[in-house]
Amino acid sequence: MPGLPVSYHPATRLHQPGAGHPERPERIAAVLDALRAPELAGRIAAAQSPPATPEQLLTVHTRSHVDRLVALDARGGGSLDADTYLAPRSWESVLASAGVALDAVARGLEAGSAFGATRPPGHHALSDRAMGFCFVNNVVLAARRAQELGKRQVLIVDWDVHHGNGTQALVERDPSIRYVSMHQYPWYPGTGAADERGVGNVFNVPREAGLPRATYVRDLLAAVAQACEGWTPDLWLISAGFDSLDGDPLGGFTLEPEDMALWTTRFRERAGPAPVVALLEGGYRIDLLAAGVRAMVSALA
Numbered sequence: 001m002p003g004l005p006v007s008y009h010p011a012t013r014l015h016q017p018g019a020g021h022p023e024r025p026e027r028i029a030a031v032l033d034a035l036r037a038p039e040l041a042g043r044i045a046a047a048q049s050p051p052a053t054p055e056q057l058l059t060v061h062t063r064s065h066v067d068r069l070v071a072l073d074a075r076g077g078g079s080l081d082a083d084t085y086l087a088p089r090s091w092e093s094v095l096a097s098a099g100v101a102l103d104a105v106a107r108g109l110e111a112g113s114a115f116g117a118t119r120p121p122g123h124h125a126l127s128d129r130a131m132g133f134c135f136v137n138n139v140v141l142a143a144r145r146a147q148e149l150g151k152r153q154v155l156i157v158d159w160d161v162h163h164g165n166g167t168q169a170l171v172e173r174d175p176s177i178r179y180v181s182m183h184q185y186p187w188y189p190g191t192g193a194a195d196e197r198g199v200g201n202v203f204n205v206p207r208e209a210g211l212p213r214a215t216y217v218r219d220l221l222a223a224v225a226q227a228c229e230g231w232t233p234d235l236w237l238i239s240a241g242f243d244s245l246d247g248d249p250l251g252g253f254t255l256e257p258e259d260m261a262l263w264t265t266r267f268r269e270r271a272g273p274a275p276v277v278a279l280l281e282g283g284y285r286i287d288l289l290a291a292g293v294r295a296m297v298s299a300l301a
C-alpha cells in the first residue's frame with residue numbers, strides 16, 4: 001500500500017506576514033511535524049509539489065490580480081489589506097501553496113484521497129483581490145484543475161470557522177460546483193448568511209459561537225446531505241480549517257479533533273468511488289492545528 005498522498009513544499013514556510021501575525025510559518029512546520037506521528041507511520045506518501053506558475057492562477061484569478069502580486073513582489077512587498085501583507089519571500093510561498101493544491105488534487109484523483117499542506121490559506125481570496133491572510137484561492141484552483149482532468153461535478157466542504165467568501169464568490173454562478181460552508185456568524189468576513197444561495201449551489205450554515213459541539217457536527221453533515229440530494233459529486237474537496245476547534249484564538253466554535261475525523265470518515269463513506277481531497281485553510285493555535293491535522297489525515301488515510 002503506497003499510503004495517502006500528502007503534498008507539501010518547503011517554501012510554504014517562507015511567508016512572513018509580520019510580527020505577531022497569527023498566520024505564522026510555525027503553522028506549517030507543526031502540520032508537517034504532525035504528519036510524522038507514530039500512528040501515521042507507513043500510512044502516508046509525502047511528496048514535494050512543483051510550485052504553481054503565475055499563468056496557472058489565471059483559471060481562477062484575473063490577470064490584473066496576478067500582475068499586481070508579481071509587481072508588488074518585485075518591489076519587495078507591501079500591504080494588500082489590513083491583515084494581508086506580501087513580504088519579500090511571500091510570493092514564493094503563495095506559488096508553492098497553489099502548487100501543493102494543484103498537485104494534491106491530481107494525486108487524489110489517482111489514489112482516491114489526498115491531503116495538501118497549503119500555506120498561506122486561500123478561501124478568502126477573490127478573483128481580483130487578496131484578503132484575510134489569503135492571496136490566491138487554493139481550493140478553487142484545485143476544483144478547476146480537477147475539471148480540466150475530467151471531473152465534472154465538484155463539492156467543496158469548508159469547515160473553517162470563517163466563511164469562505166472568496167470561494168463562494170468564485171463558484172456561486174457555476175452549478176457544476178457546490179459549496180457547503182459552516183462558519184461562525186456574524187464574524188469575519190461578514191458574508192455567509194443562509195439566504196446566500198448562489199444559483200442554488202451554495203449551502204451556508206451560519207452558526208453562533210459556543211454551541212455544543214454535537215450541534216456543529218450534526219448541522220454540517222445535514223448541509224452536506226442536502227447538497228448531495230439528487231446530485232453526485234465526482235470529487236470532494238475539503239477546505240480544512242482548524243480554527244473551528246475549541247480554544248482557537250480566532251473563533252468560538254467548540255469542536256474537537258475527533259469531530260473532524262468523524263466528518264472525514266463520513267464524507268469518505270458518502271463519496272463512494274469519488275476522490276476526497278483535503279486542503280489546509282486556517283488554524284491558529286499550533287497544538288490544536290497539529291492535533292486536528294493528525295486526526296483528519298488519520299481518518300483520510
Ligand SMILES: [Zn+2]
Nearest residue numbers: 160162243282
Ligand atoms: Zn479561518
